Amino acid sequence: SGCGTGGSIIKASAGWTVTTTDSALLVMGNRASTTVVSSQCLRNIRLDCNGVSTLSGLEVYGLRDGSTFENVYVTGNSNAPGIITGMAGGGTGSASGKMCEGVQFLNCHVQTNEDMASTEFWRLDGIFESQLIGCKAFGSSGATITDTNGFILGKSAQTRGVMLLGCSAANLTTSNNVGIRYAEWSRECWDQFTLLEQVKGSGVYFHGSTADGGTLCPANCRSINARPYNNN
Numbered sequence: 001s002g003c004g005t006g007g008s009i010i011k012a013s014a015g016w017t018v019t020t021t022d023s024a025l026l027v028m029g030n031r032a033s034t035t036v037v038s039s040q041c042l043r044n045i046r047l048d049c050n051g052v053s054t055l056s057g058l059e060v061y062g063l064r065d066g067s068t069f070e071n072v073y074v075t076g077n078s079n080a081p082g083i084i085t086g087m088a089g090g091g092t093g094s095a096s097g098k099m100c101e102g103v104q105f106l107n108c109h110v111q112t113n114e115d116m117a118s119t120e121f122w123r124l125d126g127i128f129e130s131q132l133i134g135c136k137a138f139g140s141s142g143a144t145i146t147d148t149n150g151f152i153l154g155k156s157a158q159t160r161g162v163m164l165l166g167c168s169a170a171n172l173t174t175s176n177n178v179g180i181r182y183a184e185w186s187r188e189c190w191d192q193f194t195l196l197e198q199v200k201g202s203g204v205y206f207h208g209s210t211a212d213g214g215t216l217c218p219a220n221c222r223s224i225n226a227r228p229y230n231n232n
Contacts, residue, residue, distance in 0.1 A: 001041070001042075001043050001044055002043070002044040002045035002046075003044060004044050004071075005044065005045060005046040005071060005072075005073040006046070008044060008045045008046065009045070009046045009047075009048055010025050010026065010045065010046070010047050010048065011048040011050055012025055012048065012049050012050040012052045012055055012076075013050070014050060014051075014052070016050075016052045016055055018052065018053070018054045018055050023054070023055065023056055023059065023080075024055065024056040024057060024058060024059040024084070025047045025048075025049065025055070025056070025057050025058070026042075026047060026057065026058050026059070027058075027059045027060075027061070028040060028042070028058070028059070028060050028061070028063060029060060029061030029062040029063055029098070029100075030061055030062065031059070031061045031087050033061070033062060033098065034062075034098055035062060035098065036062045036063070036064045036098050037062055037063055037064065037067070038063070038064045038065055038066050038067065039065075039066035039067060040063055040066075040067040040068075041067065041068050041069075041070075042058075042068075042069050042070075042072055043068070043069070043070040043071050043072070044070070044071045045071075045072055045073070046072075046073045046074075046075065047072065047073070047074045047075070047082075048075050048076045049074070049075070049076040049077040049078065049080070049082075049112075049114075050076045051076050051078050051114050052076075052078065053078045053079050053080070054078070054079055054080045055077065055078070055080055056074075056077060056080045056081050056082060056083070056084055057074030057075075057077055057082045057083060057110070058072065058074060058082070058083045058084070059083075059084045059085075060083075060084065060085045060086075060100055060103070061085075061086065061087055061098065061100070061126075062098035062099070062100065063100045063101075063103050064100070064101050064102055064103075065101065065102035066102070067100075067102070067103045067104075068103070068104045068105075068106065069103070069104070069105045069106065069108050070104075070105075070106040070107060070108070071106070071107050071108070072105075072108040072109075073108070073109050073111070074108075074109070074110045074111070074112075075110075075111050075112060075113075076112055076113070076114060077110065077112050077114065077116075077121075078112065078114035078115060078116070079114075079115065079116060079117055079118075079119055080119055081110075081119060081120050081121060081122060081123040082110030082111075082112065082121050082122065082137075083105075083108065083110055083121075083122050083123070084123045084125070085100050085103070085123070085124050085125060085126065085127040085130075086099055086100055086124070086125040086126020086127045086157050086159070087099075087125065087126050087157060093156075093157060093158045093185045094157060094158070099126040099127060099128055099157070099158075100126060100127040100128070100130065101127070101128040101129055101130065102128075102129055102130060103127065103130040103131075104130065104131050104132075104133065105130075105131070105132045105133070105135050106133050106134060106135075107133070107134045107135065108132070108135045108136075109135065109136040109138065110122060110136070110137050110138070111136065111137075111138035111139075112138070112139065112140065112143070113140040113142065113143055114140075114143055115143050115144045115145070116139060116143065116144075116145045116146075116148045117144070117145075117146050117147055117148065118146070118147045118148070119148055119149075120137075120148060120149035120150070120151070120152040120155075120181075121137035121138075121139075121148070121149070121150050121151065121169075122135070122137055122149075122150065122151040122152070123152055123155060124151065124152065124153045124154070124159055124162060125154065125155055125156050125157040125159060125185075126157035126158065126159065127159050127162055128159070128160045128161055128162075129160070129161040129162075130161070130162050130163075131162070131163045131164075131165065132151075132162070132163070132164045132165070132167055133165045133166060133167075134165075134166050134167065135164070135167045135168075136167065136168045136169075136170070137150030137151055137167075137168070137169045137170070137172075137179075138168070138169075138170050138171055139170070139171040139172045139173065140171055140173075141171050141173050141198070143174075144174050145171075145172050145173055145174045145177060146174045146175050146176055146177070147175075147176045147177070148172055148177050148178075149177070149178045149179075149180070149181045150169030150170075150172060150177075150178070150179045150180060150199070151164060151167065151169065151179070151180045151181070151191075152178075152180075152181045152183055153180075153181070153182055153183060153186040153189050153221075154182065154183045154184065154185035154186030154187070154189070155181075155183045155185070156185065157185060158185045158186075158187065159185060159186045159187070159189060160186075160187040160188055160189070161187075161188050161189065162186075162189045163189070163190055163191075163192070164180065164189075164190070164191035164192070164194060165191075165192055165193065166192075166193045166194075166195075167180075167191060167194055167195075168194070168195040168196075168197070169194070169195075169196050169197075169199055169203075170195070170196070170197040170198055170199070171197070171198050172198070172199045172200060172201065173198055173199075173200050174200060175200055175201070176200075176201050177199055177200055177201040177202075178199070178201050178202045178203075178204075178205045179194070179196040179199045179201075179202070179203045179204060180194065180196075180203070180204045180205070180223070181202075181204075181205045181207060182204075182205070182206050182207060182221040183207045184207050186207075186221050187220065187221070188220045188221070189221045190221060190222045190223065190224060191204070191223050191224070191226065192223075192224040192225055193224075193225050193226075193227070194223065194225075194226040194227065195227050195229065196226060196227065196228045196229065196231055197228075197229045197230060197231070198229075198230055198231065199228070199231050200231075203226060203228045203231055204223040204226055206221060
């Protein structure tokens, strides 16, 4: 527990060399392990990627009931997700590490002034029965942001029962962006009271599912009372 996002900061050095094992400022859990970890908490801290290309702020693997993230602020990520959960399954739907389950993110923000291309602010893979409440994905009108998602659920590994409540995606302003993307491995996920502001592209996008024959939407995913504001 830090003393606030302005007072407790973990910041990348400008010369960080990003590798498959050194891919984030903070990693909780083990991306290659079958071990689960319960009752972990991280709050009141800023993770500054300092513009290092492809460096993420936070990766979370195998965290279970009672694990909470509150007032975590990721900034300065460039061409990389700010926050990643679960483990990418290579498009097969199954995670190579243990999934996350029963996790809460409260008032956690990913906000960057850096360029972003063909990536996402939040990557939610391999996470079940969890909530994001008041969380945000913010880009910058001064940056080049293309083919980027504010939140993506179930990109490579199955994601089920995840709720986004009162979340926001804003300033994804260059071209071909998506506020919230329900990808092919998402199941029974939904967003409610979502604010979408200055998203140049789709506010909410339902991806086809190869698991269901290539043309169906993700199973039972829905968007309720989304509010687009000045969208493109």
